[in-house]
Amino acid sequence: MTGRVVAALARLLAGGYVRWDAPPPNGEPRVYFANHTSHLDFVLLWSYLPPSQRRRTRPVAARDYWEKGPLRRYFINRVFCGLLIDRSGPDARGAVDRMAEQVAAGDSLILFPEGTRGTGDRIAPFKAGLFHLCEAEPDVELVPVSLENLNRVLPKGELIPVPMVSRVIFRPTLRLEDGETKETFLARARTALKALREDGR
């Protein structure tokens, strides 16, 4: 119930244009990965998934941010069923194992491979986590999701979002190819998100 309200609000505030180049979710676990500029990124992406899929699609979120304060804890745990991970420190590798466990159990994930929010001017190089996750679960389908304009809705460092029409584009799926190196794969995944402006509005 809360989930539906949050999804509707997110779409009213920041929604507008959504396009599915990827086939719609069929219940098989998937990893959605997107460019990251705003706290609203995963909320809007999640709100455009079919309601039946939302409960089984867990955003991977940074523990250091989301465990601060009861409100953040409530939303990430109760509403979004987030998978909290440690961004740095000794457990960073353990994070990939936990993601792989979720995928093996049949859940989908939402991931931001840049590791942190950018300004929206460019997409930062990807962290290795996406590659290691695919090594552990080679069959999982990856869905690149291009998010546009969310850095204007709620930029880094601001508290109050401003309504704005944004674009969410689910791009054709990809997988880790046999024998693909880490560098080639991460570069390919990152390129799949780009071309933000090229496909006519």
Place this chain on the structure above:
Amino acid sequence: MIEDRELLWLLTGLAGTLALATAAGQTLRLSVGGDTIANVNARIGAWWVMSIAFVAATLTGGIGSLVLFALLSMLALREFVTLSPTGRGDHRALAWSFFVVIPLQYVLVGIHWYGLFSILIPVYGFLFIATRIVLSGETEGFLERTATIQWGLMACVYCVSYAPALMLLDIDGYDASSGKLLLFLVVVVQSSDVLQFVWGKLIGRRRIAPTVSPNKTWEGFVGGVACATLVGTGLWWATPFNPWQAAAMSFVIAIAGFAGGLVMSAIKRDRGVKDFGSLLPGHGGVLDRIDSLLFAAPIFFHLTRFFF
């Protein structure tokens, strides 16, 4: 439920027109088909939704209309700002615009404070936005960014708020609070849009402003404005006007509406987009649908307030 006879007739007429349009659209779909007809049918479907929302809001009295138009202002400004060259430094000014200026403007309309609602945005908003933006310290494109936000507030909030403000007019021997005058304005302005579209599709040849909007033709303009004036004249019994006055008002509304549509088209053309949004199937965004209302509402309000 509705005691006002005239209002009841207006609503019956509206529902009848939409039913007729639906029947005609479905007939065309079966006999002719094609993309244009599909688009027309999508528009008719959206017209039902918009009409029902609008009528439901109007029937609740002033509050419903205020909330509806405040929401329309927010959605319109949201679409406007998306296409504007605003930057990081404008975020706070925009937050103020959406969450303080818009509610305040509609509250002022709601409490009938004409003296303040008619200058809030042109005077205080104008100065405040410039001040709030300069405090961000970002000077690149300062005037362009500031002017754009001020323009957005004027168009999407100030002008739109004149529509529900019609309900607070004090007219001798006429109950404006029933929403009939608001309904009159919206019916004339929107039928002018639709009829210009229809006449243009049927016999449109000579483009009226080829560099701005290739779909607007002289034939569509003349036919649409003339027919909308007839529609408005035919509704004189629901207004404080006699038939001649209703005709003159409708004519002014249709012309102002045309100007609004043209100006908003120029903005879209400059930004390289066809529509402001995609919220309303077949119509585009909210701003695409109310562009003609923006210009017609304040003029109609002030003419009525001055002469009646």
